[in-house]
Amino acid sequence: xxxxxxxxxxxxxxxxxxxxxxxTYSVSGNPYLFWYVxxxxxxxxxxxxxxxxxxxxxxxYGFEAEFNKSQTSFHLKKPSALVSDxxxxxxAVVYSNYQLIWGAGTKLIxxx
Amino acid sequence: DTAVxxxxxxxxxxxxxxxxxxxxxxxxxxxxxxxxxDSKKFLKIMFSYNNKELIINETVPNRFSPKSPDKAHLxxxxxxxxxxxxxxxxxxxxxxxxxxTFGSGTRLTVV
Numbered sequence: 001x002x003x004x005x006x007x008x009x010x011x012x013x014x015x016x017x018x019x020x021x022x023x024t025y026s027v028s029g030n031p032y033l034f035w036y037v038x039x040x041x042x043x044x045x046x047x048x049x050x051x052x053x054x055x056x057x058x059x060x061y062g063f064e065a066e067f068n069k070s071q072t073s074f075h076l077k078k079p080s081a082l083v084s085d086x087x088x089x090x091x092a093v094v095y096s097n098y099q100l101i102w103g104a105g106t107k108l109i110x111x112x
Numbered sequence: 113d114t115a116v117x118x119x120x121x122x123x124x125x126x127x128x129x130x131x132x133x134x135x136x137x138x139x140x141x142x143x144x145x146x147x148x149x150d151s152k153k154f155l156k157i158m159f160s161y162n163n164k165e166l167i168i169n170e171t172v173p174n175r176f177s178p179k180s181p182d183k184a185h186l187x188x189x190x191x192x193x194x195x196x197x198x199x200x201x202x203x204x205x206x207x208x209x210x211x212x213t214f215g216s217g218t219r220l221t222v223v
């Protein structure tokens with residue numbers, strides 16, 4: 001069965017440090033993977049996607065994600081965290097007709 | 113111009129009432145969706161709809177019904193509202209592998 005897992009409910013990082021938000025997936029065939037961010041009281045915003053090509057995908061706001069086929073992971077990363085990066089992050093994978101399966105979300109807290 | 117707009121932004125209503133939430137997208141996308149986000153922030157797909165097909169999440173009560181007057185609109189009608197319907201409802205649209213564009217959400221509170 002197709003699935004997405006975000007193993008951490010919350011990630012705490014000090015401002016200026018690198019951050020990683022984890023995502024693993026289970027799909028048949030080649031995965032289409034997405035990261036979205038939700039700021040408080042806002043809708044979800046697209047950050048980046050992996051369809052094919054380079055395993056390192058660059059997205060909005062300085063974020064990037066690394067696709068690792070052998071580990072079935074698509075972790076979201078940023079070299080230097082900002083307080084304004086504090087938000088809820090969702091990983092998602094396409095399963096059929098371009099519809100998405102969503103992870104449960106990870107709350108990212110960046111402390112000054 | 114807002115790509116996906118939904119109204120109202122906030123909706124407070126009494127149990128038993130019938131209400132609608134409207135959604136419009138100006139992106140020319142073929143597919144539109146309704147999601148429910150509960151208090152734990154989990155996203156649950158309710159409906160997806162394109163010109164050809166309505167897909168209903170079987171766990172959604174039949175008090176919820178989508179109505180699409182045209183390709184750019186997918187409204188959500190809810191009958192006999194219950195306390196448990198309180199949540200944030202998001203409309204979204206997509207086209208192929210481009211990913212989803214979301215509206216800003218409607219916070220529904222049933223009292």
